Amino acid sequence: MTDDPQTATPEELQSRIEATIPGARATVTGDGHHFMAVVSAPAFDGLSRIAQHRLVYDVFGAEVGERIHALSIQTNTETDR
Amino acid sequence: MSEQTSNPMREAIQGAISENRVILFMKGTPEAPACGFSARTVAILQSLGEPFAAVDILPDPRIRQELSSLSNWPTIPQLFVDGELVGGCxxxxxxxxxxxxxxxxxxxxxxxxxxxPESATVPEAPPISIENRL
Known part of the structure; x- marks a missing residue:
């Protein structure tokens, strides 16, 4: 409920993921500090899980662990769905 | 200034990863995890009865800095098997x-x-705690 610009929101995370990873669809939940992102993208095809998660972490760079205290990730390729 | 050419912290981390087949970098210790994600990862390894080395990253912020730059992975815990990052929680x-x-x-x-088994009944294999010289 806070409008503190410092506080990250699930909506912000979702739109940044979708804007950065081509074709990505994301569902993000969270309380401003701990977030859970479920992301599917054609870009994940053929990548290891580690590489898929790195793509998502890379959207936020050094913010992970700082402003975004914790980010749980679950990735799906388009063909998984 | 030899600081740019030698990085003892990074070398110590690399050494620990190559010397221990299964090694977990975590917040706290397996006996007293300091974070839910670390706790869950420890519980999984213990339920499999797999001995593992554990390094607490909390005592020195440089451990996490160097580890993350080495592994290209921003969060803790990090599990390595045979020298390779397997993943986080x-x-x-x-x-x-x-x-x-x-x-x-x-x-x-x-x-x-x-x-x-739903719960690990016999904590048969106590995790090897590698001494925190990092």
Missing amino acids: DIITEMYQSGELQETLGIDGATDESPA
């Missing part, structure tokens, strides 16, 4: 549920022999 949990983790660790028949 999310990936370990997924891999445990699908049986891939057991495969990666070389645990055979973990699922077909005994119908997956």
